[in-house]
Amino acid sequence: MLNFIVRRLLQIPVVLFVLSLIIMGLMQLLSPEQRAAAFVTSDKQIENLDLIIEKYHLREGFFVQYKLWAGEVIRGNLGFSRISKEPVLTTIQKRFPASMELALAAFVPIVLVGVWLGTQAATHRDGLLDQVLRVVAIVGWSLPTFVVAIWLVAWVYGGLGWFGIGRLPGSLLIELAGSDFRKYTGLFTVDGLLNGRLDIALEALKRLVLPAAALVIVVSAGIMRVMRSSMLDELGKDYVRTARAKGLAEKTVVYKHARRNALIPVITMAGPMLGRMIGGIVVIELIFNFPGLGEWAAGAALQLDVTTLLAFVMLIGLIMAVANLLVDVAYVVVDPRIRYE
Amino acid sequence: MNPQEMKPQREAWYRSKTFKRFRRNPLAIVGSVLLLGFVAVAFFAPAITAPQLAELRTARPCLRDLGIKKDEALSALRNPLNPVFWKATLAPPPTCYEIPRDGYSPLPKPPSEKHPLGVSGGSYDILYGLAWGTRTAFYVGFLVVGISLAIGIVIGGLSGFIGGTVDNLIMRITDVMLSFPGLVFVMIVSVIFGSGLTTVMLALALIRWAGYARFFRGDILRTKAQEFVDAARAIGASPLRVFLKHVFPNAIGTLLILASMDVGSIVLTAAGFSFLGLGAPVGYADWGQMISFARGYILGTAQGTPFDFWYVWIYPSVMLVLFGLAWNLLGDAVRDALDPKS
Numbered sequence: 001m002l003n004f005i006v007r008r009l010l011q012i013p014v015v016l017f018v019l020s021l022i023i024m025g026l027m028q029l030l031s032p033e034q035r036a037a038a039f040v041t042s043d044k045q046i047e048n049l050d051l052i053i054e055k056y057h058l059r060e061g062f063f064v065q066y067k068l069w070a071g072e073v074i075r076g077n078l079g080f081s082r083i084s085k086e087p088v089l090t091t092i093q094k095r096f097p098a099s100m101e102l103a104l105a106a107f108v109p110i111v112l113v114g115v116w117l118g119t120q121a122a123t124h125r126d127g128l129l130d131q132v133l134r135v136v137a138i139v140g141w142s143l144p145t146f147v148v149a150i151w152l153v154a155w156v157y158g159g160l161g162w163f164g165i166g167r168l169p170g171s172l173l174i175e176l177a178g179s180d181f182r183k184y185t186g187l188f189t190v191d192g193l194l195n196g197r198l199d200i201a202l203e204a205l206k207r208l209v210l211p212a213a214a215l216v217i218v219v220s221a222g223i224m225r226v227m228r229s230s231m232l233d234e235l236g237k238d239y240v241r242t243a244r245a246k247g248l249a250e251k252t253v254v255y256k257h258a259r260r261n262a263l264i265p266v267i268t269m270a271g272p273m274l275g276r277m278i279g280g281i282v283v284i285e286l287i288f289n290f291p292g293l294g295e296w297a298a299g300a301a302l303q304l305d306v307t308t309l310l311a312f313v314m315l316i317g318l319i320m321a322v323a324n325l326l327v328d329v330a331y332v333v334v335d336p337r338i339r340y341e
Numbered sequence: 342m343n344p345q346e347m348k349p350q351r352e353a354w355y356r357s358k359t360f361k362r363f364r365r366n367p368l369a370i371v372g373s374v375l376l377l378g379f380v381a382v383a384f385f386a387p388a389i390t391a392p393q394l395a396e397l398r399t400a401r402p403c404l405r406d407l408g409i410k411k412d413e414a415l416s417a418l419r420n421p422l423n424p425v426f427w428k429a430t431l432a433p434p435p436t437c438y439e440i441p442r443d444g445y446s447p448l449p450k451p452p453s454e455k456h457p458l459g460v461s462g463g464s465y466d467i468l469y470g471l472a473w474g475t476r477t478a479f480y481v482g483f484l485v486v487g488i489s490l491a492i493g494i495v496i497g498g499l500s501g502f503i504g505g506t507v508d509n510l511i512m513r514i515t516d517v518m519l520s521f522p523g524l525v526f527v528m529i530v531s532v533i534f535g536s537g538l539t540t541v542m543l544a545l546a547l548i549r550w551a552g553y554a555r556f557f558r559g560d561i562l563r564t565k566a567q568e569f570v571d572a573a574r575a576i577g578a579s580p581l582r583v584f585l586k587h588v589f590p591n592a593i594g595t596l597l598i599l600a601s602m603d604v605g606s607i608v609l610t611a612a613g614f615s616f617l618g619l620g621a622p623v624g625y626a627d628w629g630q631m632i633s634f635a636r637g638y639i640l641g642t643a644q645g646t647p648f649d650f651w652y653v654w655i656y657p658s659v660m661l662v663l664f665g666l667a668w669n670l671l672g673d674a675v676r677d678a679l680d681p682k683s
Contacts (some may be wrong), residue, residue: 018517028532135368138673144609144666146616147658150635154654271520272543279524283613287636301528302536302618316525324520 001332008328017233019074030306032058045306066150074307083299088311091296097186099292102281104187105208106215110277113292114220115259115266118227122235122262125255133224140221145280149287156210158176164207165288172203184195211288215280219273223266232264241302262335270327271320278316363678372670379664383479386472387429390420393441393469396455400441406434438473438626440465449634449650459652461634464625467652473626473661478664481542481611482604488546490600493553496591501553501561501592502584511554518551526616536619538627547560549607553600555557560592567654595679602675612661628664631657 036052057064072079078088121133156162168176168188184194189208191203232241235258243253282294289295293312300308331338354360363425364368382389392399395414404410409425411416417425429437442464443456452459458467500511523545530544563590564570567588571589574580614620623629635654 005472015517023529026533029468056599138368138669139666142605142609142669143662144613144665146613146629147632149656150632194468275520275522278522282524283617286617297528298523298617302533304532306532309528313529320520320522322370 005325005329008325012318014180014318014327015321016314020070020314021066024069025062025315027310028062028065031301035212071243076309081296081300081308081311082305083303084296085307088308090307092293092311092315095291095293095296098290099281099285099294101187101189101204102208102211102215102285102290102292103277106212106219106277106281109212109216110220110223113216114223114271115227115263117220118224118266119231119254119259119262121224121228122231125232130228133228137150137221137224138219141225143218145214146283146287148217149211149212149284152214153211153287163209165210165290167207167290168200168203170202203264211284213285219277222273223269226269227262227266229260231258232261252324260334264331267330270330271324274320274323278319293335308322363674366674366677368670369674369678370617372667372674375667376671379475379479379667382472383475384430384449385474385499386577387433387437388419388426389472390466390469391415393456393466394418394437397441397443397466399439399443401592403437403439403441404436406436431526432455438477440473440622440626441471442466442579449653452652457657461631461650461653463634465634467629467631467656470626470658471628472492474628474631474657474660475664477538477621477625477627478608478612479604481538482608484485485542485545485607485611486550486600488542490553490597492546492550494557494596496550497554497557498561501588503559508558515551515555518548519555521548522609524613527619531614531619538611538615538621538625541614544567545607545610549603553596553672556599557596559590560595562590564588564592571606597680599672599673602668605672606666608668609661609665628657628661632661665681 032053033049036049036058053059057068076089078092080086081088081091084091098321117133117137121130124130153165159164167173181191181195181197184191188204189201192198192204235254240253240258242256244250248257278294281292282298284290285292286298287292293315296307297312299305300312373603387394391414394404395411401411404414407425409428413425417423418429420426443460445465446464447462449462450456450460450464456466456468458471460466461470496511500508526548527541527544530547531540534540534543570583570587573583578586588606611620612627612632615625615627615629617635621630623630632654635650
């Protein structure tokens with residue numbers, strides 16, 4: 001197992017290398033001036049683009065340029081982000097915890113709701129509950145993320161005045177900047193607890209409810225559909241009949257025997273689901289004024305900030321590669337028969 | 342007995358068991374009815390919006406390109422005997438997809454007699470945008486499915502036909518394409534090629550072919566394993582002939598049906614990009630772009646009075662969701678009907 005994990009970890013740089021080749025290749029379609037922005041590290045340098053083009057040989061071929069870019073990246077210079085007006089790496093360090101907090105807050109309910117509703121639909125096959133859940137799943141699958149987010153903001157936040165948008169209310173943020181509030185993880189919910197500031201943890205949690213709910217509505221419908229069909233497959237197999245024949249309680253059969261095996265197709269779907277979730281997070285951060293990586297990247301796409309987007313893409317590539325590794329590890333946890341040696 | 346009669350008769354599709362299963366599914370009926378409604382709106386969009394075209398001054402370019410005056414607009418666009426009706430319905434000039442505006446006021450106005458569904462910020466007529474936006478939706482959906490399906494069939498076909506290393510390589514590429522978030526890909530493409538509806542459509546087609554290629558390859562491998570393929574090979578047909586005459590036609594049916602059901606989800610995705618500002622430009626008849634007008638009212642200042650301008654975002658978002666729902670209901674029913682286990 002350890003052997004396998006190490007081997008897969010060594011593959012990650014290869015994946016990133018291929019990804020960067022593709023993107024740098026696409027970037028050759030841009031003008032040298034646009035590409036020069038990738039080497040700028042401060043506002044002042046932007047005024048001297050011609051010098052940068054000279055210095056980094058931006059009018060030369062692909063391989064020369066790729067070598068130069070890769071050299072900078074290895075030295076830790078991912079470039080200067082025009083839209084956040086600071087080096088890309090600094091912004092990523094600042095904004096990553098916000099997105100991470102939102103992703104974690106959404107991920108757990110997405111899996112729980114999807115798996116639980118899928119199991120219920122399968123055990124009540126063709127009954128009223130199954131029919132209702134089926135329509136719910138199709139409707140949930142048909143809702144675009146941004147529409148759900150807008151409806152939630154307008155109705156729950158605007159109309160009822162519940163929860164809130166942003167990460168923390170402005171007054172608290174100002175107070176935190178002046179106080180000795182220590183950022184252990186960057187997640188306000190966890191940091192609030194660690195600093196003994198329960199009010200901050202609660203405020204941060206309150207503001208996570210709506211964005212997370214929007215993600216749950218959109219993403220868990222897909223998990224539920226896969227869970228239902230794989231659960232039906234499992235319930236039709238011989239070992240389930242054996243378990244029933246020897247007189248096990250229906251609960252034990254469904255929850256202990258069948259469900260565990262039915263989880264494998266759900267885990268397989270985790271990759272595409274994560275992709276859907278990342279896409280959803282970008283849109284949701286924008287609508288809920290949530291200062292995370294997605295909001296930053298969306299702004300970069302609108303303002304044609306190539307450097308920022310390039311770094312964002314590499315980061316997403318890294319996240320997807322790590323996630324795929326975790327998926328393979330999760331197989332072993334759920335099904336001990338699977339071995340990678 | 343006449344030898345003609347001994348030939349096995351091909352079963353008509355509407356009598357097949359698959360179609361029967363589809364017809365008996367109530368969700369399929371709901372989806373079909375919804376979809377027919379959208380087709381009707383798209384088809385009659387010029388007739389529906391004839392009053393707006395006649396009255397609003399910013400609609401003049403469209404009328405000019407159609408070759409009619411504003412007094413004739415109402416009678417010409419609602420009379421099927423008039424050639425202009427057919428020109429506007431079947432091949433409208435691009436200027437007709439610009440939503441006409443009634444002034445330049447940034448404040449939306451509620452429904453009135455002149456504007457049955459109100460006007461959004463910038464005084465764009467909402468009814469006009471919804472009706473012509475239905476056309477944009479079908480256009481975007483069919484074009485993206487068409488392009489990605491063409492790429493998918495060629496690459497998946499090659500993968501299944503050649504096999505071996507080529508097959509392995511193509512499948513690894515599709516793995517990468519499938520796991521990479523589509524949204525991020527579209528963002529890169531729009532930074533490099535400039536944003537716009539065409540770029541979004543191109544980027545979506547470039548990311549979606551991978552799923553079709555995989556599916557088609559699977560069906561080809563399944564068909565290849567059947568006896569009639571062995572039989573064709575045994576009587577000496579060349580590999581290319583076996584593939585083109587026996588494998589390909591038998592493998593492609595399911596893919597075509599399932600892919601055509603993706604139109605809905607593609608339109609939802611494209612609308613999301615228009616909402617973000619990467620897709621259709623401001624004022625273009627596109628539902629996602631119309632919803633983006635609401636961002637200013639809902640975010641920030643909305644607390645307390647979020648429903649003051651409800652007509653700006655509720656109409657287009659309901660259209661969008663119903664459109665997606667219609668295709669998904671249909672798609673779900675089709676998948677069920679094709680599945681022999683059900």
